[in-house]
Amino acid sequence: MASQTKKYQVFRELHNRPGAFVVPNPWDAGSARILTALGFEALATTSAGFAFTIGRRDSAAALPREAILLNARSIVEATNLPVSADLEDGFGADPACCAMTVSLASEIGLVGGSIEDATGNPTDPIFDFTLAVERIAAAAEEARKHPFILTARAENFLHGRFDLDDTIRRLQAFEKTGADVLYAPGLPSLDAIRTVCSSVNRPVNVVMGLVGQVFTVRELSEAGVKRISVGGSFARAALGGFMRAAREVRDSGTFTYAKDAMSAREAESYMPDTER
Known part of the structure; x- marks a missing residue:
């Protein structure tokens, strides 16, 4: 098993090399093993994917x-x-x-993490600018004590605040206060993504798999994106297959879904015989 320091160095290099890379989002150990076997270079957790597996909504509450x-x-x-x-x-x-969250995250072997400026309060969904910056500043100061890459998220576009200027203002402030990677999920167009990338000097993460326009890795890389994640969309894709199978059995009494399912032999091939 690679050391945490080695993993951090690998992750840092991925952000420094030319072009964009994809960091998919497993929701449990099994999906992590499969994505590793497929040859991806880094992984990121998904709170949404995890929430679905334990029957919860995706929220800090x-x-x-x-x-x-x-x-x-x-x-x-x-x-x-x-x-x-x-x-x-x-x-x-x-x-x-x-x-404290950054410190605890590093303790368990994580080499990075994202913190968002969303409050979880539907009537006041985004933290005040000053407090949002202070929160990232505190997280960045702690991150510098560890092998840890901090991603700062500006959540305006996920909460009905379609204000690109304010989003960029926040990302620029997060950069200035020490964030390593910048992230504004839900940007509406390739032009908006390009504008964000050209407005900051840190690597930019973009999420694909949300409802809306779909761009290729090549298009995103040419726009200046460094890292591409998929959020909870892989988990939702798996749930989509599950629902199609369940509805077929319920509504038709047939089991043709099995022809598209991963075989037990293949699934087992990704899993170790014993614990590491």
Whole structure:
């Protein structure tokens, strides 16, 4: 098993080399093993994918920090690849909570993580600019004590605030305060993505698999994107297959879904005979 320092170095190099790379999002140890076997170079957890597996909604209120980190730890232990984590809002409005979350994340072997500026409050969904920056500053200060790449997320476009100027203002402030990677999920167009990338000097993460326009790795790379994640969309794709199979059995009484299922032999081939 590669050391945490080695994984951090590999992850850092992926952000430094030319072009974009894809960091897919497993939701448990089994999906992490399969993505590792497929040849991806790094992984990132998905709070949404994890929430679906335990029957919860994707929110910091429904997913306590301990549960998120326990799931992340199982993924870290299932792969030799660098793993970054979706750390929600840092699990508290106080900047000190964000710093503590980074420290705990590093303790379990994660070499990166993202913290968002969403509050979880539908009536006031985005943290005030000043507090948002203070939270990332505290997280970045803690991250510098560890082999840890901090991603700062500006969530405007996921919460009905279609303000590209404010999103860029936030990302620029997060960069200035020490974030290593910048991320604004839900950007509406390739032009908007290109504008964000040209407005900052840190690597930019973009998520694919959401509803809306779909861009290729090549298009995103040419726009200036460095890292491409898929969020909970792989988990939702798996649930889509599950639902199609279940509805076929319920509605038709047939089992043709099995011809498209992964064979037991292939599934087992990705899993170790014993614990590492």
